[in-house]
Amino acid sequence: MPQLNGGGGDDLGANDEMISFKDEGEQEEKISENLSAERDLADVKSSLVNESETNQNSSSDSEAERRPPPRSETFRDKTRESLEEAAKRQDGGLFKSPPYPGYPFIMIPDLTSPYLPNGSLSPTARTYLQMKWPLLDVNHGSLQSRQALKDARSPSPAHIVGPFCLEFPGQSDLSLHQFQLSNKVPVVQHPHHVHPLTPLITYSNEHFTPGNPPPHLQGDVDPKTGIPRPPQHPDISPYYPLSPGSVGQLPHPLGWLVPQQGQPVYPITTGGFRHPYPTALTVNASMQSFLSSRFPHHMVPPHHSLHQTGIPHPAIVTPNVKQESSHSDIGLNSSTILYTLHRKHQDSKKEDEKKKQPHIKKPLNAFMLYMKEMRAKVVAECTLKESAAINQILGRRWHALTREEQAKYYELARKERQLHMQLYPGWSARDNYAGNQQGKKKKRKRDKQPGEGNDLSAPKKCRARFGLDQQNNWCGPCRCKYPKEVSCLVRA
DNA sequence: AAGCCTTTGAAGAGG
DNA sequence: CCTCTTCAAAGGCTT
Known part of the structure; x- marks a missing residue:
């Protein structure tokens, strides 16, 4: 795949990779x-x-x-100005x-x-x-x-x-x-x-303006764990866990507007709690320390899995721990959670010992x-x-x-x-292939052939084949026009 | 409970 | 080199 010339300049290098089409039908469809x-x-x-x-x-x-095409003063420009x-x-x-x-x-x-x-x-x-x-x-x-x-x-x-x-x-x-x-x-x-505290932000360091975090974020406390966090490395991906202090210091121009996912791109699995609002309610400081002490090889992957900041890379996901991240945990008291985690840990201990390698996810x-x-x-x-x-x-x-x-x-x-x-210098996407994953079932092979009909991709095919202008030639399901088409594809 | 669905892109595998 | 496959996210749905 084409790569952007990482160099500054513009995104000119991206020209070739902007939109790739897989087949003619697809292309035709996409264009139309x-x-x-x-x-x-x-x-x-x-x-x-x-x-x-x-x-x-x-x-x-x-x-x-x-x-x-002729972009004099677009709306966005106006809105941006305002x-x-x-x-x-x-x-x-x-x-x-x-x-x-x-x-x-x-x-x-x-x-x-x-x-x-x-x-x-x-x-x-x-x-x-x-x-x-x-x-x-x-x-x-x-x-x-x-x-x-x-x-x-x-x-x-x-x-x-x-x-x-x-x-x-x-x-x-x-x-x-x-x-x-x-x-x-x-x-x-x-x-x-x-x-809410981890807006999608750019990698650009220029947005990391060192300043005083908002009062409520003072002290750089992890919203998930409630524990202080080390300063962010300037190179660290913004998609990685960010301390609220950092976020507070990150005046992403649109950070408060951008609809972002709360989780970092690699969801941190601090204690396996992965909740939309992982506040201190979810994991408090004592919980965090417990998890750290009880799950050393779980949560503390080999040396390379810790970023120089000391923050575990969010790409690291230990499946067992992830399982524990059930939302149902929310609302349980700490002792119950501790006990549950402890038991689960006991159960999976042997299995974990077998697979010491944590699951490092692919970069997005x-x-x-x-x-x-x-x-x-x-x-x-x-x-x-x-x-x-x-x-x-x-x-x-x-x-x-x-x-x-x-x-x-x-x-x-x-x-x-x-x-x-x-x-993860030694990591390869191959490592995540089902064949290399112990205990992980291989996904069912999706053998969708281009000629296949009567499947959910049929609407695409009709649209690609006949175009939007000849919808009368479309089959029944395909006549469900976009955006209805989307809902058509959703089995009610 | 596990896997599917659905998307695009990156990367590995195999011919 | 080219094609195919898998996996990354997400969450409702299906088996």
């Missing part, structure tokens, strides 16, 4: 898809959203707007300008909302703060915040309904939540699997990084929860990205691989 998907989306939107909504939502980075301006007003420069001018995931809270009297935090901003920094006391869970939400959604389009995902790329999270609230969809679906590729970042947003926008469907949407959006936008992720992935190589 790229050209029509947005149109389809627009159709669906327009049929569902009234004009005022549309206008309101038009302040977005919608895919259609993202790539207008964002910067608002950020300056609000935080005196806390929020820096985006490192990626074309950053596609700007979700602008309505900073000019009428609900921002006297310069106080707007409800939208409160929502974001709550989402991103739940430790902040921003009317957390209070009636006030709910009222704020309620107020903010007052103009929500109650008429908008749909079993499938409505793609409103530029829609702010809050507005999307408004949609869902108005659609009687379970309350605010803010990204549950987003760790560009698309995986993109998915990781955008999944929460798509989930929030959709009523869909099934990852297969979500991934389809993400795949489309991936192709809809501009080269610059994709290049960002290719670059991130490249650095991810570099760091991975440095951390």
